[in-house]
Amino acid sequence: MNVQFLGGAGEVGRSAVSINDTLLLDFGTKTDAPPQYPVGDVSPDAVVVSHGHLDHVGAIPALLSGDDRPPIHWTPPTYELAMRLARDTLKLRGGTPLCPFTEEERSRVTEVSRTHGYRESFEAAGHRVEFFNAGHIPGSAHVLIDDGETRLLYTGDFHTDDQRLVSATTARPEADILICESTYADVEHEPRERVEKRFVESVRTTLWEGGTVVVPAFAIGRTQELMLICAAHDIDCYVDGMGVEVTRLVRRYPGFLRDPEAMARATSNARIVTGRDGQRKRIANEPTVIITTAGMLSGGPAMTYVPEIHANPVNKICFSGYQVEGTPGRQLLDTGSAEIGRQHLQVSAQLERYDFSAHADRHGLRTFLDSYADTPILVNHGDSCAWFAEELRTAGFEATAPSIGDGIEI
Structure with a gap:
């Protein structure tokens, strides 16, 4: 061979x-x-x-x-x-x-x-x-x-x-x-149960304080994993971007999912964003969780959400995975500022990273x-x-x- x-x-x-x-x-x-x-x-x-x-x-x-x-x-x-x-x-x-x-x-x-x-x-x-x-x-x-x-x-x-x-x-x-x-x-990953616990506790704290949590997430796999976590812990969330279509796609193949019924519940728990009539800007002012593409802030609806929430220190941006060097997500984590949607933002919102690899x-x-x-x-x-x-x-x-x-x- x-x-x-x-x-x-x-x-x-x-x-x-x-x-x-x-x-x-x-x-x-x-x-x-x-x-x-x-x-x-x-x-x-x-x-x-x-x-x-x-x-x-x-x-x-x-x-x-x-x-x-x-x-x-x-x-x-x-x-x-x-x-x-x-x-x-x-x-x-x-x-x-x-x-x-x-x-x-x-x-x-x-x-x-x-x-x-x-x-x-x-x-x-x-x-x-x-x-x-x-x-x-x-x-x-x-x-x-x-x-x-x-x-x-x-x-x-x-x-x-x-x-x-x-x-x-x-x-x-x-x-x-x-x-x-x-x-x-x-790399040695932190145990998934511990990562999930930290994420859930952080999100609940921000919601209790009246803040908004934006979770940049990859459309394939990561968005659905985060939807399942939110549903399992009774946390309401919005889902925006390409991850919406991918969720519909993978649900057509239940034999390739660990728990199709859990995915169905997670889909029912999530509110789908259409992006019409300024919907995103309204959502960004709610005490809620927004799971959105792109996972490294390189495009997608995140370009609307991050500028809307960046100035309030009660809000959070919770990265759900690795940020490649040179991406806006990596720049934001390293320096606290980044070019987001053609704007240079100095972000006051809290920045957190979770390894859901x-x-x-x-x-x-x-x-x-x-x-x-x-x-x-x-x-x-x-x-x-x-x-x-x-x-x-x-x-x-x-x-x-x-x-x-x-x-x-x-």
């Missing part, structure tokens, strides 16, 4: 791995300025996608240019999420050099889409492939690939602890080689990898891949950290 890394090696973003020059795993984007895409000219016979986040599916329609029509294999939620993200990309960048595909190419995705559930074996480009729940977001999958001689497990992004939205991965299929993500290889941390990664003590490991999807590979070697694993463009013969 030949494995070549076209992106996602030594970085988070633009994940893409070629197997035997015929099968492509993921084809994502890296949201730099300008965006970055996988390297090399690829023309796969088939594509298999691990999950529906931009860094794994963002450039998928570009594979359907010209006469190329490779079948694309994924779970049903991943297909739906990929189509939604592609539509969003066209809205933001369509018709510019920053968009890697056209509306016509996006529409072709439907023609070549092949959906599969977990543990349903299928054929792709002469390989046997099987999906296993990865516990990251609805529809996320570990991908097991067998070319008749070698079994490769591509972990995709995964979590080894339960979230309210999805159950943790428990799958440990036998494999001859492993490609493992390492996003939080150098959907990735395994250092302990979770090591726990997962304990099942593969005798399996060669290729470390990818992280800013500290080389460091983590060295740590694994010190612990007795056979681990390497490939670079982008590297080809490895197994």
Whole structure:
């Protein structure tokens, strides 16, 4: 088996791995300025996608240019999420050099889409492939690939602890080689129960004081997790932005949710914002919780809410996840001021950060990898891949950290 890394090696973003020059795993984007895409000219016979986040599916329609029509294999939620993200990309960048595909190419995705559930074996480009729940977001999958001689497990992004939205991965299929993500290889997450308790107590305090809580959240996964937390603790909330549509989408696939009834209750508990007739500005003056995109304050309805609440020290902005360096969210956390919606704001509202990550941390990664003590490991999807590979070697694993463009013969 030949494995070549076209992106996602030594970085988070633009994940893409070629197997035997015929099968492509993921084809994502890296949201730099300008965006970055996988390297090399690829023309796969088939594509298999691990999950529906931009860094794994963002450039998928570009594979359907010209006469190329490779079948694309994924779970049903991943297909739906990929189509939604592609539509969003066209809205933001369509018709510019920053968009890697056209509306016509996006529409072709439907023609070549092949959906599969977990543990349903299928054929792709002469390989046997099987999906296993990865516990990251609805529809996320570990991908097991067998070319008749070698079994490769591509972990995709995964979590080894339960979230309210999805159950943790428990799958440990036998494999001859492993490609493992390492996003939080150098981080120990605070226990989720403790994070949730701190968040709930902080929110309740602000509401009791008459303040407003704005929670910037990623549309896919994080918005729904926060909705579930609010409902579980009887906290009313508003939900705004792309997360509204994504919530409707994932609810169409209850088999990929940990507790579909809880998600239904969370949806009933939330009030949906339409944005009409100054609704957002009115809501921003209520003692309430507003869950809104974008998670790093780089766009979306947050551009209205933050300027409205920023000057009152009773109010809070509660970040729900990691803020990438260079984003307005990171700038605000580091300096207390940021460019928000074309305004430079010195924020008096309280700033808090909570780690609701959907990735395994250092302990979770090591726990997962304990099942593969005798399996060669290729470390990818992280800013500290080389460091983590060295740590694994010190612990007795056979681990390497490939670079982008590297080809490895197994």
